[in-house]
Amino acid sequence: MKIKKQCTRIGYILAFEDLASTIVQSQVVDILGEVTALGEQRIYLISFQPVARCFLRAARLAAAMRALKQQNLRALIIPFISIPGLRRFSLSAVAYVQLVAQMTIWLFICSFVLRLKILHCRSYVVALPAILLKKVLRSTVIFDARSPFPEENVVNGKLKKNSALFRMWKHLERLFLQRSDQVVVTSAPFKNHFLDIYAGAGVTVIHNNVDTRKFSFSQVKRDELRAFYGIGAQDVVFGYCGSFGVHINHPQPYIDFIRYVQQLNRRAYFLFVTPQRELFSAELRRQGLDLRTVLTVDAQPSAVPGYLSMCDFGMNLLLVPDVRLSIKTCEYLAVGRPLLVNANALGALYFVRTEAVGLVFAPEKNIFWEDVDRVMRDYPAVSAKAARVVEDYFSNQRVAQAYARLYRQAS
Numbered sequence: 001m002k003i004k005k006q007c008t009r010i011g012y013i014l015a016f017e018d019l020a021s022t023i024v025q026s027q028v029v030d031i032l033g034e035v036t037a038l039g040e041q042r043i044y045l046i047s048f049q050p051v052a053r054c055f056l057r058a059a060r061l062a063a064a065m066r067a068l069k070q071q072n073l074r075a076l077i078i079p080f081i082s083i084p085g086l087r088r089f090s091l092s093a094v095a096y097v098q099l100v101a102q103m104t105i106w107l108f109i110c111s112f113v114l115r116l117k118i119l120h121c122r123s124y125v126v127a128l129p130a131i132l133l134k135k136v137l138r139s140t141v142i143f144d145a146r147s148p149f150p151e152e153n154v155v156n157g158k159l160k161k162n163s164a165l166f167r168m169w170k171h172l173e174r175l176f177l178q179r180s181d182q183v184v185v186t187s188a189p190f191k192n193h194f195l196d197i198y199a200g201a202g203v204t205v206i207h208n209n210v211d212t213r214k215f216s217f218s219q220v221k222r223d224e225l226r227a228f229y230g231i232g233a234q235d236v237v238f239g240y241c242g243s244f245g246v247h248i249n250h251p252q253p254y255i256d257f258i259r260y261v262q263q264l265n266r267r268a269y270f271l272f273v274t275p276q277r278e279l280f281s282a283e284l285r286r287q288g289l290d291l292r293t294v295l296t297v298d299a300q301p302s303a304v305p306g307y308l309s310m311c312d313f314g315m316n317l318l319l320v321p322d323v324r325l326s327i328k329t330c331e332y333l334a335v336g337r338p339l340l341v342n343a344n345a346l347g348a349l350y351f352v353r354t355e356a357v358g359l360v361f362a363p364e365k366n367i368f369w370e371d372v373d374r375v376m377r378d379y380p381a382v383s384a385k386a387a388r389v390v391e392d393y394f395s396n397q398r399v400a401q402a403y404a405r406l407y408r409q410a411s
Contacts, residue, residue, distance in 0.1 A: 007042040008411045011116040013107065013126045015048040015099075018057075019064035019075075022301050027327070028122070031209055033071030034400035041407050044074045044114055048103055048126065051079035078106045091125065093168055104129040111137050118142060118410050121180075124149040128172060131179045140410040143180035147324055148193060149173070155320055156247045177201040182410055187325035187347035204406060208327045209399035212390060214305065215334035217383075221306035229295060231269055231310070236372060238340060239311030241273040241304050242328045244280055251280055253317035253342060255287055260363050262290055271295045273307050308335040312376065317361065318344035325350075330394040333357060336383035338375055357386045 012032060017024050032043050045068060054061065054077065061077060068075045080102045091099065107129045110116065119130040120142040130141045150169040153159040159166045177183060177198040184206050185191050191203045231237060238261075244251045254272070261268050270293060274280060277296035284291055299307060308314065314332025316339060325347030332339055333351075339358030341348045352358040359371050375382055392398065 007040060008118060008407060009114060009116050010041050010043045010118040010120055010407060011046050011107070011111060011114070012043055012120045012122065013046045013048075013130065014122040015103070015126045016050070017047070017122075018060070019047055019068075019077075020060045023327070024064075025067060026211060027208060029067060029071055029073065030211060030396055031400050031403060032073055034396055035404045035407070036072050038400075038404050040404060042074075044076060044110070044116065046076050046078065046107070046110055048078050048080055048106070050082045052082060054079045076110060078103075078110075080106075092165065096125075099125075100128050100132075104132055108133055108137070111139060118407060120144060122146060124169065124172065124176065127176045127180070131176065134179065140181045141179070142182045142184060142406070142410060143176045144184040145176075145190070145194070146186065148190070152248065155322075174198055182406060184406070185323075187323060188350050189346040190323040190325075193323045204402075206399060206402045206406070207325055207393050208330050209396050210327070210330040210334045210390060210394050212334050212395050214302070215308075215331050216305060217336045218306055218309045222309040225306065225310040229269070229310075232267070235267045235269055236313070236376065237269045237271055237311045238313045238315055239271040239273070239308055239332075239337065240315045240328075241308065241331065242326075244274055244276040248318060248320070248322055250319040251283060253319050253344075254315065255284060255289065257315070257317055257361060258284070258289055258294060259287075260368075262293070264369055266369060269293045269295060271297070271307060271311055273297050273299050273304055304331070305335055308332065308337055311337055312379070313338055313340040313358070313372075315340045316345040316348045317342045320344055321346055323347060330390065333386040333394065334390045336386050338379075338382050338386060351389060355385065355389050357382065357389055 032045065035041060036043055065075055080099060103126065111133065116139060118140045121127040121130050122144045123146050127143050133139065134141050150159065150166055150173060154161045154166065174197055177194055181202065183194060183201050183203045185194060185203055186208050188205055191205050194201050194203050240254060243249055258270050272280060274296065275298050277298045281291065281296050284294060297307065308331065314328065314337040316326060316329055321344045323346050329339060329348045339348050339352055340361055341352055341358060342361045343349065349360065352360060359375060361368060
């Protein structure tokens with residue numbers, strides 16, 4: 001008689017995030033679906049949402065639930081009562097205590113009824129309830145940080161560094177590192193950042209992922225789009241995809257880069273695929289840049305690989321240091337585009353230095369265009385290396401295997 005293998009029951013917990021968003025679908029749903037397909041784990045996605053959103057976005061949530069079902073994932077949407085001052089970012093102490101109280105009660109019920117053995121917490125906000133319940137439930141807690149929350153909110157202008165609220169989140173951060181059984185980060189610099197805070201943390205690097213079936217190079221799209229915009233085969237195109245704002249993706253480093261290259265009088269174009277295209281173009285005009293070589297588009301996600309194919313480099317230029325590895329970095333490499341980074345993009349910079357898949361923009365050295373020419377002369381080899389790096393670190397299959405291995409270790 002064949003004995004049926006017992007599956008480990010896992011609660012994957014998140015809060016506030018839009019389940020139907022491209023990021024959650026690609027970075028959470030697709031990966032958990034692949035992990036579930038391995039047959040070793042049964043995963044319940046537990047999403048805490050403001051009660052008003054549950055009604056106002058009912059149709060969108062229903063669509064997200066259908067997508068989860070297709071991936072053989074079980075999902076629970078748990079509403080919480082919104083409180084003045086309760087926001088996803090920079091939660092005040094009073095608001096956070098009330099939110100934690102609600103999440104802790106519901107998480108205890110879900111864990112007891114569903115017999116969850118592992119609580120996988122996506123972000124800082126949901127980590128404290130799991131830590132509080134750890135001994136009671138005899139569960140294993142995985143703290144999946146995604147970003148350095150306190151520093152991120154300083155950059156976003158939501159927190160002031162060394163304020164009481166900032167210090168509260170830094171204290172909680174250390175608590176999460178001390179009490180969690182496993183800690184997940186998206187880059188080696190991020191791991192070092194946490195080990196500097198608490199050397200005893202069990203930190204594992206699992207990078208952001210990219211679906212290589214959707215993100216791949218298209219020669220047809222490259223030729224088509226370059227012809228449409230009047231860009232020659234020998235012209236160099238620097239590309240960017242993502243949002244802009246007064247946050248980690250600030251437009252000023254890109255504006256400074258455009259100005260620098262235009263002053264070199266080189267045949268170069270700059271493509272920005274961003275929903276803030278009009279605001280970005282207005283800022284370029286305000287700062288007096290020549291817009292004849294700057295292209296801005298707002299494209300659907302399915303069209304992004306084609307636009308990246310027409311580029312020669314994928315840009316990641318940050319105003320302040322950031323230890324994360326961005327999703328856009330994985331997408332650039334999946335299309336075979338070498339990276340162009342500055343010293344602040346620490347996650348991407350790590351791969352430029354260790355895998356030689358791009359350039360570091362350091363204008364003070366006065367050799368930038370010589371470096372560009374060097375990469376362009378050896379472009380097929382650099383592009384192939386970028387694709388190999390994706391298969392080794394960022395593909396959906398590789399990242400799903402890493403999470404499955406983490407779950408086995410935590411069981």
